[in-house]
Amino acid sequence: MSDSSPPGTAFDRRRWFTTRAVVAHVALALWVPGCILACWWQVGIGLSGDSLGWVYSVMWPCFALFGTVFWWHFVHDDPDTIGRRGLRRLQQASATGAPGPDGDTPDDRAIELARAEAEDPELAAYNAYLAALTCEDRPSSWRGR
Amino acid sequence: MEHAVLTRYRVMAYTTAVLLIVLVFVGVPLQVAGHPGVATVVGTLHGFLYIVYLFVAFQLTRTLHIPVFRTILVLIAGTVPFGAIIAERRLTSVYARQVRRAAKGNAGTPPQEV
Numbered sequence: 001m002s003d004s005s006p007p008g009t010a011f012d013r014r015r016w017f018t019t020r021a022v023v024a025h026v027a028l029a030l031w032v033p034g035c036i037l038a039c040w041w042q043v044g045i046g047l048s049g050d051s052l053g054w055v056y057s058v059m060w061p062c063f064a065l066f067g068t069v070f071w072w073h074f075v076h077d078d079p080d081t082i083g084r085r086g087l088r089r090l091q092q093a094s095a096t097g098a099p100g101p102d103g104d105t106p107d108d109r110a111i112e113l114a115r116a117e118a119e120d121p122e123l124a125a126y127n128a129y130l131a132a133l134t135c136e137d138r139p140s141s142w143r144g145r
Numbered sequence: 146m147e148h149a150v151l152t153r154y155r156v157m158a159y160t161t162a163v164l165l166i167v168l169v170f171v172g173v174p175l176q177v178a179g180h181p182g183v184a185t186v187v188g189t190l191h192g193f194l195y196i197v198y199l200f201v202a203f204q205l206t207r208t209l210h211i212p213v214f215r216t217i218l219v220l221i222a223g224t225v226p227f228g229a230i231i232a233e234r235r236l237t238s239v240y241a242r243q244v245r246r247a248a249k250g251n252a253g254t255p256p257q258e259v
Contacts, residue, residue: 055189062196070203074213126208 021075028071035064151240154205155233157198162229164191169226198223202232209239 015021039060045053116123168191172184199220206216219236222228 052185052188055192059192059196063199066196066199066203070216073203073207077213 015075024071024074028067031067031071032064035060035067039064150201150205150208151237153201154236157194157201158223158229158233161191161194161198161223162227162233164194165224165229166226195223198229205236209236209243211236211239 016025039057042053042057042060046057047053118124164187168184168187172187175181176184202219202223203216206219211219219232222232
């Protein structure tokens, strides 16, 4: 997602109003009340004597919570760099040297990556981990371990 | 560190999958036959472990940069008999592919799902 503000400093308000984000908002608005209703329904089953109802009446709020976590990630994902389509876009951009989906060049991408790594120690650690794997004499799949 | 994410997911996928298979193919027939004990115990166990599965699976799909729709499929797979086993195979091969691609020389690029 493009960010007109200085990288990593300001909150990008626009990401909350993309089509993708609005779909996520609607899904969450349906999911959470649905979970509350399902929880209520299971409480009724629990009260009627089926102990499994109590188990599920605890689980549904967990599902609601999980839906909220998922919604947060969905809104903050960058659709242009994730998945097959994102990879193809990145490859096209670097092959042709043409500006990417956000109007940025491959050089911008490299800078972006360096910035992302600086901000996200986990991403940096993952890339370092991948780099370390190349140096080790290890079977090409995890199954060899 | 990241390898642990895959291992955690694999453990939870197999645990929930086996429990669900026992629940559906043993517990439910017994319940229909009038012995609800197995279904109650295994159903409760699967219910709580599925929540753990959700968190572990979500963590792995974020690590592997799995697109949203397929992430949802992976999460739902924990409620379908044999689903978690299939999802585990897929995600493990995605992981192995990413590691292999990194080994081919472009270790500095971010992980991408294909």
